[in-house]
Amino acid sequence: MQPRNMSMSGVVDLAAVKQAQEAKAKAEQARAEAARQGGTGAVPASSLVIDVTEAGFERDVLQRSTEVPVVIDFWAEWCEPCKQLGPLLERLAHEYNGRFLLAKVDVDANQMLMQQFGIQGIPAVFAVVAGQALPLFQGAAPEAQIRETLDQLIQVGEERFGLTGLTVDPGSDAGDPAAVPEEPAGPYDALLEAAVQALDAGDLDGAVRAYQNVLSDDPANTEAKLGLGQAELLRRVSGLDPQKVRQDAAERPADVAAQSAAADLDLVGGHVDDAFGRLVDTVRVTAGDDRNKARLHLLDLFEVVGAEDPRVTAARTALARVLF
Incomplete structure (x- = not known):
């Protein structure tokens, strides 16, 4: 599924010259203090x-965000897309080598943080820059798009807030994926x-074939099933005219093809509840x-x-009410 909010548009609203100067001054002061005490200021x-956790959020996220953009990954053990996105974000955090800090929040154990950020479904990724929070995207996403978003975030942190990132100790490899046996x-x-x-x-046909090849041998492969569903969805919407699809759906509420196409667009746009609600209503009137x-x-x-997403659970309940 294409993620929503996969851009830095609107981030400049967080910017102020004074904030940038203060953030930069704090970072320089911290490095100077570390040097005075005989350290290099580098982190492992x-x-x-x-x-x-909720208890350490101010220290680990808000305070750290004055020296480096903090990317927050909201996840849960039961969330299958989280199991794809989480390792990718961790790998990129090491690859970017201190240009951003990755903070992982287990929503089951930290529900207050989930509510404060208005999380409707996971995985959900936010950033905190100089104490200011902004949404990045929701749902799994292709690596190329995630990289583009991170690059934009880092640029905003540097240009608007003077955040120069963390210096990583080159002698420390405890968190380096290359130092961990694969x-x-x-x-x-x-x-x-x-x-x-x-x-x-963008080779959707090739992606569909590759996932189908896995499922032909392993029908229960969760990653392949999820990937196939996403690839087929993207292939369905690739040739659609969004304006015409919306118009057709508005004019023909009982037309299954029209409502299905509109639901696909809803889902690709990140409007999961709208997509589900549209089709539940279609079932109701047909x-x-x-x-x-x-x-x-x-x-x-x-x-x-x-299947484990709470929005799916709610929609299944709504569907059952309509059917029975």
């Missing part, structure tokens, strides 16, 4: 990814990687084969988002 690579490659890792690369390159087609399309979208 292992500190580039941290687990954050796990043996799984039987489908090459195919899954090929699918991701195809998605990044009957026979049309009702079944709407129901099946809704179930397909459930697979794209992930």
Whole structure:
């Protein structure tokens, strides 16, 4: 699913010359103090990814955001898309080598933070820059788009707030992925990687084939099922005219094809609840084969988002009320 808010538009509203000067002064003061005490001010690579709790949020996120952009990954153990996104963000945190800090928040253990940030579904990624929070994106996303977003975030931090990032101790490799023995490659890792690369390159047909190849041997492969659903969704909307789709859906509320296309656009745009609600309403006003087609399309979208997502659970309940 294409993530929403995958841009830095509006971030300049956070900027003020005074804030930038103060943030830069604080960072320079911290480095000067470290040098005075005989240290280099460098941090170990292992500190580039941290687990954050409600109790330590001010210290670990708000205060740190005055010297480096802090990217917050809201996740949970039961969230399948989180298991794809989390390791990617961790790898990028090490690769960017102190240009941003990754803070991981388990929403099950820190529900107050989830509420404060207005999180509606996970994975959700926010940033805090000089004490100011802004949304980055929601849902899994291609690596190329994530890199672009991080580059924009870092640029904003430098230009608007004077954030120069962290200096990483070159002698510390505790958090360096290259220093950690890699796990043996799984039987489908090459195919899954090929699918991701195809998605990044815009080759939706190639991505669909790669995921299907995995599922032909391993029908229960969760990563392949999720990826296939996302690739097929993107392929369906690739040739659509959004304005015409919206108009058709408004004029024909009982037309399953029109409502399904509009729901696909809703989902790609990150409006998950709107997509689900649209198809639940379509099931409500149709009957026979049309009702079944709407129901099946809704179930397909459930697979794209992930069965454990709370929004899927709520939509399943709504669907059951309509059907029974």
